[in-house]
Structures are given as structure tokens and as C-alpha cells.
Amino acid sequence: MAIPIVYNIRSVRARWTSTIVAVLGIAGTVGVFIAMLSLARGFQATLVASGSPDNALIVRAGATSEMTSGVPLDSVKIIQDAPGIARGANGPMVTPEAVLMAPIPLLSTGTEANVELRGVSPNVLEIRKQVKIVQGRMFKAGLAEVVVGKNATNTYSGLTLGQTIALGTVRWQVVGIFDAGGSSFDSEVWGDSHLLSAAYSRPDNSFQSVTVHLTSPEALGQLKDSVTTDPRLNVDVIREIDYYAKQSTSLTTLITRLGGFVAMIMAIGAVFGALNTMYSAVADRGREIATMRALGFGGPSVVFSFLIEALLISFVGGVLGCLAVLRLNGLTTSTINFQTFSNLAFAFKITPDLLVMGVVFALAMGVFGGIFPAIRAASLPVATALREL
């Protein structure tokens, strides 16, 4: 049987000052690790939530985002008749969209940030079913009215219900607030696409993208075959959810790598903290270890015992780090979406798997911080250590 774990628990408690240092080091590292990953997760979730598997996005062939795309009105008309597109009471469920940027002052600092203006068709709510008007009403086609995403209304000045705001050459009235289920649309302002283009002196017969509602998720292939082989069209078709997932890749990769790097640097510090704690534990308890060895506990038992102790410390640190960072969950922050150069609000998303990853990360630090002191403990010369004072 191994050395009883109660020995480790009480030893850790007896040396609480050095234990706290190690625990805090590990907790801080785990906290940063989870915070960075939850930031990336939140950003990714926000963008991915913007897409629906039932929708397809059509952009100019070769365009990497809506901002670099252009779909002329003639193409939109051809696309509307393509197979695989669902039809509603008002005809094909298609929304040709114009995407523009407008600098609007932030409520928090008063400085201007780019807000994405999306010119949409009045039937857009039938196509993007996750978007719901929660206050006011939908804008009316042909009127200088806009509806505002719930994050945008809370983030920028002049975007609350009933206010008017100058966008381009026109003053617009905010007639509704919508909830897009935590997606990137929540940071946008939507209005009539023809009027928005005109307000910014953009050609009325060109759009950045066309979003269509499919008869079923499986109809994508049919639509794709049809529009990509039509010689009159020069477009790419992508499932909407995939488009937004791809849009999130570069920033999530950046955040994850940066977060990983920072966490790794901190982890090295935390491992040294754990090493220091464990080495001093071994040094302080040389006689105890030797006594155990004299009584008949083998070297592997001692290694295991000290590893358990290091893991105990790191586990407490890991859990503490998780608890400390848990309050960030759901906290909204914003960043520039590099694909559109607009400000995108998103929330830290701390999921159970991230917490598990945090604890596993902590335990890994515990193993690195504990294994060498544990080996040293097992290889202490018993006869000499027994007489240590």
C-alpha cells in the first residue's frame, strides 16, 4: 500500500505559506489560460452563431469576405430563380445585402468606432430566423428607418429606440431593436439596402453578398451546381455557417496562439514556483522520508507520494484559477473584426471543457513541478537522512 494521502494533505497544510505561493502561481496561470481561450471561444461562437445551416451566402468568385465581394443586380435576379432556394409568401427567400461602415461614437469613451451597416431586404427576418425584433418594429422598405442590434444599441450613442442618427447623407430613425441570439448581427445596424447604398452614394445595382434560405440544408449542392456552372454568373456559394466560421478563424487563431504563449510563459514561472515548493518540502522532510523508507516504503511509493502532493497543490490552484475566471463568463467585450474592420461585440465563453482543460493544464504543471523533487526524495541516502535534525 502507498504512503497514506492524509500525510500529503496534512503536510501541505502544515507548510501553508509556501503552498499558497505555488497555488496562486498555478491559479493565475490557469486563469489567464482559460480567459484567453474563452475569449477566442466567445469570438468564434459569436461569428458562428451568425450563420445558419439552412442559409447559403453567395459572393463574388474568389472573394474572401463580403467586404471584398460584389454581386451585381443582374446576377441577383438570376440567382433568385436558381434551384434549392426556398420560396415564401413574397417570392424567393433571398436578401441581397450591401455592407457599409459608419463611424459612430462609443457610449463608453465617446471615441468613434466603425459600425457595420447592413442594407437588407425587408424579408430578411424570414431568412435569418434567429433574429427577432425585441423592441419597436421592423423598418419599412423605402423609408429612412433602421433597426439596431442589441449590442450596438448598448455600445454606441444615438442608436436607442426612437432616436435619429445621420448615416451618410440621410438622417435615419431607429424604429426597432433586434436580438440576433448573441451573433455578430447584434453589433450591426440594418436598413433598406437601396436607401443605405444611396445615402453613401454607392451604386444601387450592386451588392456585397446575397443570402438565400435553402429548401433544406441538403439543397446547398443543388444550388451550388446551378449557380457556379451558369456562365452568366461569377460567384461562389458557401453555407452561411461555414462562412462565419471561416471569418472567425484568423482572430481566434491569433488569440489562441497569443493566449497559449502568454500562458506558457506564466506556466514556466508557475512550474518553478511548484518546483521550489516541492524541493523545499523534500529538504524540510528529509528525516520523515528516510523514516518511511526505513519502515519499508519503497522508492516508487515516495515518488508517488510527492507527486500526489504536487498534484494536490496544482489541483487546488487549477480549481481556484477556474473559479476566479468564471465570473468573466458572459462578460461582453469588443474587438475589431479584421475581416470587416468593424467593431464586433462578443462575450467571454467559459465552457465546461475549458474548465477541464484548465484543471488538466494545472495538473500538468503539478507533474513538472513535482516529479524532480519526488525523485530526489526517493533517492535520499536513508541512513544519513535519518539523523538529520
Next chain:
Amino acid sequence: MIRVDGQGNGKSLIQVRGLSKTYRRGGEEIQVLQRLNLDVDKGDFVGFMGPSGSGKTTLLNLLGGLDVPTQGSITVDGDEITHMSGSKLTKWRARHVGFIFQMYNLIPVLTAYQNVELPLLLTKLSGSERRKHVETALSVVGLTDRMNHYPRQLSGGQEQRVTIARAIVSDPTFLLCDEPTGDLDRKSADEIMALIEELVAKHGKTVLMVTHDPVVAARAHTTLHLEKGVLVEASKVEQGVVAGGVA
């Protein structure tokens, strides 16, 4: 019967033959034990005396399997331990040796009960069997009422009693005592020695004890002196004769 001339009948519990131990310090070789012989029978109580640095503790460490000799052999109850591997020796210690240390060497974060239970964790005894053994050992040393106390809550004498309980709890082949009263006042020392004597007389334990104190040594059946790396019986020390030659 205890012999130091290497002429035992081969039936002794502990047989030491030609035992030498040499240490290297810097470039210098220090020979601590020189071709030492010893025979100890079951139930014997041997005291080892000698000046500081004479090798008493080294001998005890070798007998307890905590150190390996440079030459010679140690056989305990038919097992030759000098050529055992480290892990085998560890298992052998657990089964055959009970250690009693000068500084008690109790684990401070464990209660008296848990300290005494430690050697039993290496056996296949069940929890309830272990409890029975621990309670018996603690009752032998008169500390049943202190079983839930931590070492810091006990006096020196009581701590040494717990150490003795830990040493006897697994019923080892023999007990090794390294200055068992070295850290105690005379009264406590007397009590501890009375307890050790009782273990020998009543429970038939074999005890090998190192001490500086002639009063304590006098309580052993036989006192051996370590001089110049060899063992000499106390009576022969007075006559100036060393085993195997003249001192």
C-alpha cells in the same frame, strides 16, 4: 548466546561474518568496521557502546539493511541480506526490522495511531485487523488514551513510546534501537528501558541497542564495545583483550 569470535554454531538468529565498511571522504579511505563477527540468538538483548565515530550507528545501519557493507555478510533468520537488491532489502526491512530512533522520527502530521499504523500499511491486513494490531501495540506501551494525539502534543517519553509501538506493531524479527534514551531525562529513560526490557522478557523480542550511556547499556544482557572497528565483550575490554587479538 552472543558471540563475537565468528565461531557460532550457525543457528543464531543474526550472524555477521567478516563485516567491513569503508567510507571515502575526499581522497581518504576511512575504515569504520574491520572484519567484524557477531552472533545473536533469538531473545537476546545486546547493547553496543563505543566512542563517537567508532562505527556503532554504521553497524546498526548495516544490520537494519539501511546501508551495504564493503565486505562480509549478514544473515538474519536464514536470509543473507548483503546481496539483496534495494527493493528487496526495503521489503525485508518492512518484515524483519523494527526501528527505534533517538529523535523518535515520528511523522509530525500524523497522529500516534496513524504513526503506529504506518508499517501495517505495507502488509495485507484489513483495516479492522490493522486497528486491532495498533491498539494492542499502543496498549503494550501504555498509550491507548493518547492514540489520537499528534507527536507535538506528547512528551518526549510518550513520543518514544509511540516509536516503540510502531517498531513492534508488525512483530518484526528484531528491534534496532539507536540511542533510544539519548533525548530523554533520566526518569523517562528508565521508563523506556523498562519497556524495552519487558519486550525482551515478556514478548521474547530480540533487541540490538546502541547507546553512549553506561547505565542504559548495563540493562542489556550483554554489552559489546566497538573499538577500532571490531566488537569486544565488556568483560574482555576490562582485560584488554580484543576479539581475534590483543587490544
